[in-house]
Amino acid sequence: MESVNSTLGRIRPRIDETEVLVANTDERRFGVLRAIVADYVSNQEPVGSKALVDRHNLGVSSATVRNDMVALEEEGYIAQPHTSAGRIPTDKGYRMFVDRLSEIKPLSTAERRAIQSFLDGAIDLEDVLRRSVRLLAQLTRQVAVVQYPTLTNSTVRHVEVVSLTAARLMLVLITDTGRVDQRAVDLGDVVTEDGVARLRTVLNSALAGQRLAEAAAKVAELPEQAPAELRDPMTRVCTVLVESLVEHPQERLVLGGTANLTRNVADFPGSLRQVLEALEEQVVVLKLLAAARNPGAVTVRIGEENEDAQMRSTSVVSIGYGMDDLLLGGMGVVGPTRMDYPSTIAAVRAVASYVGQILVGS
Incomplete structure (x- = not known):
């Protein structure tokens, strides 16, 4: 009686050969699918087996290509839009093509x-x-x-405060992602250049480096923390500034x-x-x-x-x-x-x- 190992020794090559054959068949059929995708994307015309053989070096006969196209169609990778037409890729076919892209054509x-x-x-x-x-x-x-x-991923880089008139300011909010938001503020009263500089210093000390959501919360606290003579202009500035710190869909x-x-x-x-x-x-x-x-x-x-x-x-x-x-x-x-x-x-x-x-x- 033959030993078990001897018997397995004869069986294993057959299994390996079958696996290789299946893998080769799959690769060949994917090559046909890839050619169909390329031609259809280029020409917008259903693709026939003869055209594939003529245009692509598939290394197999027209009969083999036809058989592969039948198999691809049965598996839902390609479809025939109407009788006597060639085949076009389906969504499933495009998905396989994209998933198996081994190389992305680099830009020059x-x-x-x-x-x-x-x-x-x-x-x-x-x-x-x-x-x-x-x-x-x-x-x-x-x-x-x-x-x-x-904005949830942005932080405040700088807040610029510029006098337009003695009673009107321009706020410029700059984030680390390059967002620049400009808003005018009517103060209702005159503020000196020294007062404007103090407003700028307070705003940047409190907000620079803060995520916008955190900065919006801090803005609400600034009027109460401001000196009495700057409380009213700070309130007006913060009322406008909070609009810049909120997401705008x-x-x-x-x-x-x-x-x-x-x-x-x-x-x-x-x-x-x-x-x-x-x-x-x-x-x-x-x-x-x-x-x-x-x-x-x-x-x-x-x-x-x-x-x-x-x-x-x-x-x-x-x-x-x-x-x-x-x-x-x-x-x-x-x-x-x-x-x-x-x-x-x-x-x-x-x-x-x-x-x-x-x-x-x-």
């Missing part, structure tokens, strides 16, 4: 230099964000969106490139209007960026993965921007599921990196 040195030069020319936070949106929209040819730095987003969606209406059959309406709702867009929790971490939501029903014909590529563990906000692009994912991910990642460096390093 010239592209990176152009991004840095364009953003370095910004004069303040709002300019940085608006330039970022324009860049993303141009680089990806999609809709770009950038969230203002959340209407200022949370910058959106650009919406017209890019209209270039290929066929990508949104019967739903383009819904997508445009959804983009006007800031709450919807903020939810799209909600997955961006860590600076530099890219999230891709494809089609049905989007929570809002109006956005299920789109894909969203989002990322958090900031530096190290400091998350300031989110940014990303919205476009059709037929998207050049490698280039889009590279562009979003590069712009977010530069914005984080500018705001945190400023």
Whole structure:
């Protein structure tokens, strides 16, 4: 009788060969899927087996490609839009393609230099964000969106107090994230230059370096702590200043490139209007960026993965921007599921990196 070890010795190679065969088949079919995605993204036409063999070096026959396409269709990775047509990727197919991206096409040195030069020319936070949106929209040819730095993550860098007239001041709140908020204050009475300087000193001593929520709480205490002769002007100043320390939802987003969606209406059959309406709702867009929790971490939501029903014909590529563990906000692009994912991910990642460096390093 043969020993157990001898028997297992003959069985193991067969198991290994089967595993290798399955792995090779999976890789080959993924190569077919990747080729279908590339052609469909490029041409917006259903892809047939003959076109795949002609355009791509798949290393197998047309019959094998046809069989692989049948298997991919049965598993839900591709679909036939109508009889006698080629195949197009499904949301599930795009998801597999994105999840198995081994390399993200890096931006060229010239592209990176152009991004840095364009953003370095910004004069303040709002300019940085608006330039970022324009860049993303141009680089990806999609809709770009950038969230203002959340105030809960900001600290007060400086409060400037400037006399406009003897009885009117300008308050300028500057945060560490580059936010600059200017507000006028009517004092109702004359305050000397020495009084203005004392107001400035008290405000910065109490608020500089404080997170905005903590600063808002401290502002309420300042009038009682002020000298009697400055109590009234300090009360008026603090009443106005607290408005700058509170989150303003209407200022949370910058959106650009919406017209890019209209270039290929066929990508949104019967739903383009819904997508445009959804983009006007800031709450919807903020939810799209909600997955961006860590600076530099890219999230891709494809089609049905989007929570809002109006956005299920789109894909969203989002990322958090900031530096190290400091998350300031989110940014990303919205476009059709037929998207050049490698280039889009590279562009979003590069712009977010530069914005984080500018705001945190400023």
